[in-house]
Amino acid sequence: MKIAGHNWKWSKQLGRRSGLPPFIVVHHQAGTGSTAGIHASHLSRGWRGIGYHYHVRLDGSIHRGRPEWAYGAHAPGANDSIGICFEGNYETQRDMPAAQLAAGRELMADLQRRYPKAKVRGHGDFVPTACPGRYFPLNELLKGGSVALPLVDPGKRALLKQRMLWYALRNDLSLKDVAGMLRSFAYASGASALALPEEGRTLAESRLRAWESAARAAFLDAYRQTVANSRSHLVPESDEAFARALRAWELDKALYEVAYEARNRPTWLAIPLAALTPA
Ligand SMILES: [Zn+2]
Secondary structure (H helix, E strand, O other): EEEEOOOOOOOOOOOOOOOOEEEEEEEOOOEEOOHHHHHHHHHHHOOOOOOOOOOOOOOOOEEEEOOEEEEEOOOOOOOOOOEEEEEEEOOOOOOHHHHHHHHHHHHHHHHHHOOOOOEEEHHHHOOOOOOOOOOOOOHHOOOOOOOOOOOOOOHHHHHHHHHHHHHHOOOOOOOHHHHHHHHHHOOOOOOOHHOOOOOOOOHHHHHHHHHHHHHHHHHHHHHHHHHHHHOOOOOOOOOOHHHHHHHHHHHHHHHHHHHHHHHOOHHHHHHHHHHHOOO
16 A cells, blocks of 8 residues: 655644544545645644645555644544545435545555554534545445445435435424434433344444434434524534534433433433533
């Protein structure tokens, strides 16, 4: 595997991660362009420079962003993890070019070999964003490695999104209600996991988590689309402010749930507690 190195000039010294990366987080670029272009754009946002550790281009070339020992700047809550950006827009582009897929597989397999405990996740698992896109071929990428993640297939996801859009349109939801809805997805998946027999629970749990994150993404997409169309200023417009406000409401709800479960249903306490500790 060939990795192109670059002599990036950082605006400030990079921070060193203290332990091993807990996650490998995949992104799409939501467009095309060079690694140098990403570096410049991240500098202009006031970051130290390119926030990803790797950039996998459509032509199959792999470029180094930050060194692996450094903190990234690619997903709030997961910047102690390795961030990989795939050129292209996998929200609209259905197929990954063979060269990019092959390079991505090699890179993922190598990282998984060197960081066997790191879990593979998408950007959207940490903050409400469409990244890495509904058509991002995560299962395909992981076939070269040891773990294949169950993902909700695009057909089902489209159906889910349609249902969510319908729901958001018919209910005048504030951000607090949205947080409540997201918490009920967490409960649906958490309670189902608790109901399963001990053995085989791990695999089922990862499927349930994939369902939960697909439901979240579909619901948030539909909600934000509805709000944007209605031009009501119910919620912050910028992605970051939206994510932050939503996170606050989700925490608020989860704290209430912790108190409730501790009093009434201690066997379910793990469900809201999971929302308070970063995965
Ligand atoms: Zn991303």
